[in-house]
Amino acid sequence: MLLIIRTLLLSVHFTLASVIGLLIGLCRPFNPDNSRLCARVYGIPAVWIMGLKVKLEDDSVRHHKRSAVIISNHISNFDLVTFGLTVPVRTSSLGKKSLKYVPFFGQLYWLAGNVLVDRGNAVQAKKAMLTTTDTLQHKDMSLWVFPEGTRGHGKGLKPFKKGAFQMAITAGVPLIPICANNYVRGLNLNRWHSGTLIIRSLPPVPTEGLTIDDMPALIERCHADMAACIDQLDQEAGTTTQRT
Known part of the structure; x- marks a missing residue:
């Protein structure tokens, strides 16, 4: 019964949150802080409805004052609502172009100033990356990227794609890793306390002075640090990681 009630409440909430987010975007289109506001509108009520116990250890991200590439x-x-709790000011995200066709959400995602990339079109994808790099360098904004490029479904950290690291090196801005435990492994929306979510940010990783030749080592370092952090969070939260 609790599962049914929560599912209905979440459906209503996502519809209302999408309408509110769309109104925010229409009133102040492409404002650099729209993403943070919309993320909170989605995240705070949804986490409460889901019954998640939340612990945020995100100071490195929340209080960062200059441009950065945030990787998680x-x-x-559900990452839309869980990581939505910690999106910092003046931060946009990188998403696939097909998102814009999702009713309400796609339009507000675009109006919030997020970057839509057509992964099937190399020319357009490269152009979007160049524009985003210029924004990082000159407009005091940060970019949130999921470097795995796809959902892991609680089965461990997948290999990273190069885009986030290439942009950080080219723009000369730090990378800030932020990790969550694999909360979906123990998630049960039919329980009053459905699960535990811990989000932890790691110290910024500088990229100044690095070149593209340094990118493989940078990717390997960030992946190893994040994998170790996620394993620790899983232990603390009582969730386990099923590896593929």
Whole structure:
């Protein structure tokens, strides 16, 4: 019964949150802080409805004052609400172009100033990356990226794609890793306390002075640090990681 009630409440909430987010975007289109506001509108009520116990250890991200590329693990569709709790000011995200066709959400995602990339079109994808790099360098904004490129569904951290690291090196801005435990592994919406979510940010990783030749080592370092952090969070939260 609790599962049914929560599912209905979440459906109503996502519809209302999408309408509110769309209104925010229409009133102040492409404002650099729209993403943070919309993320909170989605995240705060949804986490309460879901019954998640939340612990935020995100000071490195929340209080960062300059441009950065924020990288996080991608667990499930619920990441919209879980990571939405910690999106910092003046931050946009990188998403696939097909998102814009999702009713309400796609339009507000675009109006919030997020970057839509057509992964099937190399020319357009490269152009979007160049524009985003210029924004990082000159407009005091940060970019949130899921470097795995797809959801892990609680089965461990997948290999990273190069885009986020290439942009950070080219723009000369730090990378800030932020991790969540694999909360979907123990998630049960039919329980009053459905699960535990812990989000932890790691110290910024500088990229000044690095070149594209340094990118493989940078990717390997960030992946190893994040994988170790996620394993620790899983232990603390009582969730386990099923590896593929």
